Amino acid sequence: MDHLAPPSSEPLTTPLHQEHEALGASFTDFGGWLMPVRYTSDLAEHHAVRRAAGLFDISHMGEILVDGDEAPAFLDRALAGAISAIPVGRARYTMILAEDGGIIDDLIVYRLADHEFLVIANAGNTRAVTRALTDRVAGFDAIVEDQSEDHALLALQGPAAEWILSETPGISELSPALPEIRNYGWGSASFEGEPLLLARTGYTGEDGFELLVPVGQAAALWRALLAAGEAHGLVPAGLAARDTLRLEAGMPLYGHELSRDVVPAQAGLGRVIPAGKTGFVGEHEPRPGAPVLVGLAAEGRRAGRAGYGVYRGDERVGEITSGALSPTLGHPIALALVDPDAADAPDLAIDIRGTRLPASVTALPFYRRNS
Structure with a gap:
């Protein structure tokens, strides 16, 4: 995540903004988005995630689809990681670099099909990532499409996350079963008849899932998860808890640990560039x-x-x-x-x-x- 705001003078709101207001959330401007910083207390929400579960709205994140026969080769060229090596059903943490090796953004890339990938970008960096990918796709048989306005993204994090998902009404047609989705894996399902992607990823250091759903289903899914999780200690959680959780887990934050002035090795993330990989944008000394x-x-x-x-x-x-x-x-x-x-x-x-x-x-x- 980062603090680069979109051009609009007014902060953007997510599809769940009214849900947050109804829960009494306090808000802050984050990356150009008006986001819930807390609902009750930072400490209570932090401890709930460590001991039970917390539900976060992360719909400010960007979703960029890359598709086409040469999408794997294109992403190998455009990003730091070995994207073509990701199996279908898996995801990978990676980065998109500037020509000099500085970090434009850190990303998670999901392989949806042989030639179809979903790139998750940080809030205020979505435009920069989309622009860089669009510039770099020239000469490849692939398309780059920012689909951020079509989706909402929720994060259910904590040791009770899998139990809560298994008891949430409206979720069906899950493939594979929840216990079979490993860390950095994803499964497909439906929620109230609409497509739902469940990824075993997160930004808290706990087990958990990130759920991608069409915008129109976001509020219903949010309420269903909170209702199913009430008996397990689930609480809505804001950015303050998310920040202390990720800090304890040693996870970098764009605009703090990561920036255009930092190359991956400086942040202890040289591993995102596979040994021997050459010919990608951002290759540097x-x-x-x-x-x-x-x-x-x-x-x-x-x-x-x-x-x-x-x-x-x-x-x-x-x-x-x-x-x-x-x-x-x-x-x-x-x-x-x-x-x-x-x-x-x-x-x-x-x-x-x-x-x-x-x-x-x-x-x-x-x-x-x-x-």
Whole structure:
């Protein structure tokens, strides 16, 4: 996700905006969209996802269809990953890069059929991704179509997610069965007679599903999931909980850890480019001395926030990109871009409004679910 707003002066709203208002949500402008930041409390919603389940509206995300006989070869050229190697029924995390290797966006690509792919882009980056794909498709027998206005996207996340889906009325014709959909796999179904795609993906570090449904069915599916999940502890959850959940899971956020000024290896994501892959847009030389992403853990209750400096002694060696007091772990955590020679330093500190808070580099993710 990112903070690049569309040209409109007024923020956009999702098809579920009235549902959020009815639930008493507080809203914030995010990536040019008016999105629910919380319904009750950030902590309650965060803990619900870790212990039971939370339901998120992520309809601000973009859905871009790529289809055609040469779609696999085109996406291998246009994106960083080995897209043609994705089996039908599976998905892959990848990136679309600028010519110099900077990150235009991080994406999830689903292979729907031999020559048909669904690209999920981050909110304010959808136009940039569509434009880049459209520019790069020249010479390939493939089409690029932004279908974002046709779909709503919901995320059901937490250990009870599969139970809740199995008990949700209106969902039928599921193939394969829910237990057979593995992580980064997807299945097809119908909801009240309309097509429904269920993907075992998410942005919280928990088990869960993301559900793609036609706009006209979004409100009915939202209500059906909340009703089915009430007995399991399901709550609607907003962006505040989503942010602390993804931070605990060590997942990068566009506009914070990822940007046009960062190449994948700096963010610890060099793996998105397969070993030996050449000839793709954004192929680049290493950047010696460029800042690298690390996880930082500290004691106490005061957390470093985005933009706060990271120091080794009196030398500023980096900057926090995301930080919070971890609701699950009970101590401050942060992601930071730091000088490479400070990435293993044992004696770093975060400057919090003039006070230096000792911090140690720690392996990511900060939190990992048991199963």
